[in-house]
Amino acid sequence: MAFRYSRASDEDEGSVDMTPMLDIVFIMLIFFIVTASFVKESGMDVNRPPAATAELKERGNILVAITAGDDIWVDKRQVDPRALRANIERLHAENPQGTVVIQADEASTNGLLVKVMDAARLAGVTDVAIAATPE
Numbered sequence: 001m002a003f004r005y006s007r008a009s010d011e012d013e014g015s016v017d018m019t020p021m022l023d024i025v026f027i028m029l030i031f032f033i034v035t036a037s038f039v040k041e042s043g044m045d046v047n048r049p050p051a052a053t054a055e056l057k058e059r060g061n062i063l064v065a066i067t068a069g070d071d072i073w074v075d076k077r078q079v080d081p082r083a084l085r086a087n088i089e090r091l092h093a094e095n096p097q098g099t100v101v102i103q104a105d106e107a108s109t110n111g112l113l114v115k116v117m118d119a120a121r122l123a124g125v126t127d128v129a130i131a132a133t134p135e
Contacts, residue, residue: 049106051132061098062091062125064116068107072116081115088123099127 064084065073072079074087088100100120104113113130120128 048103048131048133051135061095062088062100062120064088064100064102064120066102066104066108066112066116068105070108070112072112081112081119084116085119085123088120088125092123092125098125099129100125101129101131103131 063074067073072081072084074084075091079087092098092100102113102116102120104116117128
């Protein structure tokens with residue numbers, strides 16, 4: 001029986017199998033995506049007024065922001081006041097246990113805040129809260 005000795009090519013000597021490393025990277029990526037906490041934002045930063053009786057609300061799934069210039073933002077996009085009720089109804093249908101949290105700026109008008117509260121209640125949401133910063 002004759003054995004032949006074949007010399008490996010230069011490509012085989014210097015190659016490293018990347019499959020196990022890529023598997024580990026993808027597993028870590030999936031782990032970080034699953035364990036990350038996702039924070040819902042209304043789309044605008046507002047200066048909320050301070051209140052002595054402010055409480056932490058755990059379930060604020062539908063966030064509505066009213067800016068100082070009386071613009072309404074829902075789900076990171078500006079919404080016309082006439083279309084606000086339809087947007088809240090759509091978001092409430094996606095999550096029926098969700099509450100509406102209104103983040104009104106200190107400089108916004110009171111009339112617009114009342115209109116937003118009315119739109120939320122007409123959309124069928126019974127739990128409507130106004131966001132404030134604790135003193």
